[in-house]
Amino acid sequence: MALALAADTKFGIQTRLPTPDLTEKTVELLDRLEFDSIWVGDHLAFTMPILDPFVQLAHACAYSKKLTVATGVYLLPMRHPAAAAKQAASLDHLSEGRFIFGVGVGGEFPREWELVGVPTSERGARLSEGIEVMKKLWTGEPAAHDGKFYPFSEVHMQPGAFQPGGPPIWCGGRSEAALKRTGRLADGYLSYVITPDMFRDALSKIDEAAEEAGRKIDDFGSGHLLFCCIDESYEKAWDRATELLSERYAMDFRRAAERYCAMGTPEDVASKIKEFHDAGVRHFVFDFLGLQPERIEALELFADEVKPYLNDIV
Numbered sequence: 166m167a168l169a170l171a172a173d174t175k176f177g178i179q180t181r182l183p184t185p186d187l188t189e190k191t192v193e194l195l196d197r198l199e200f201d202s203i204w205v206g207d208h209l210a211f212t213m214p215i216l217d218p219f220v221q222l223a224h225a226c227a228y229s230k231k232l233t234v235a236t237g238v239y240l241l242p243m244r245h246p247a248a249a250a251k252q253a254a255s256l257d258h259l260s261e262g263r264f265i266f267g268v269g270v271g272g273e274f275p276r277e278w279e280l281v282g283v284p285t286s287e288r289g290a291r292l293s294e295g296i297e298v299m300k301k302l303w304t305g306e307p308a309a310h311d312g313k314f315y316p317f318s319e320v321h322m323q324p325g326a327f328q329p330g331g332p333p334i335w336c337g338g339r340s341e342a343a344l345k346r347t348g349r350l351a352d353g354y355l356s357y358v359i360t361p362d363m364f365r366d367a368l369s370k371i372d373e374a375a376e377e378a379g380r381k382i383d384d385f386g387s388g389h390l391l392f393c394c395i396d397e398s399y400e401k402a403w404d405r406a407t408e409l410l411s412e413r414y415a416m417d418f419r420r421a422a423e424r425y426c427a428m429g430t431p432e433d434v435a436s437k438i439k440e441f442h443d444a445g446v447r448h449f450v451f452d453f454l455g456l457q458p459e460r461i462e463a464l465e466l467f468a469d470e471v472k473p474y475l476n477d478i479v
Contacts (some may be wrong), residue, residue: 167375168385177202192228198468204237238269246295250302257327269337303331348374353386361444388448392426399429435474
């Protein structure tokens, strides 16, 4: 197998950091509860307010010397990769190498792509070429590129990335093309709204693509963004998850919640996490559903009541 998965299991959260006070409180709580990472999403236009991910994560770095900061995921095809490379290299330095650059093609909201003048049919090709461009610029050496979308003559971007070779790039996506791209170009995979069996199958396809590309990856990141809702019963958690996710995605999410969420009692949630761990997930990114006070409460609840059920995988 070309993919060597991490031995340790890590836990992070996906959240928003809309104010200085909330950023400080969230980061300090994650450190105290011994979480490993904090992830933020990316949209130019969404169903709810959302800030720029690089700005949010740079702010978070000021409050922790331990947490990994990460994008889950950055919609790279919406931007020129040279600008993204500069921002990512800057965050890599400010975090002192504690940055994972999760990237993807998005696509749920077509008007975002109209906003930047990028045809949705070009998203995948732009992402693949964009990754190649960023890796060249992150070396800190003069580089040039001859490509379809982003050709440029020799230029020297300084400084290069903090981490040798640049921050690890984790690709999202569920399509065959996305999985092949991950195997060819990425350092990790971040899945979303899939089942454990689908994750296991995705890793197999990524491994095949890596072997075909002649890659042997010594430390492949295997992450999953998992919606999580903890309550006194499975039924109450399901109702709450349905309500919140249906509003977020402007669609009826009830059946999807049943299929893709970890929800119910602490033992129910731990059981779902173990299923994903058995499938190969080594970095869990929890989206604790609810308003901000509920999210904070869920962090404490997870640390106190769910994590003890997971001693055999951490």
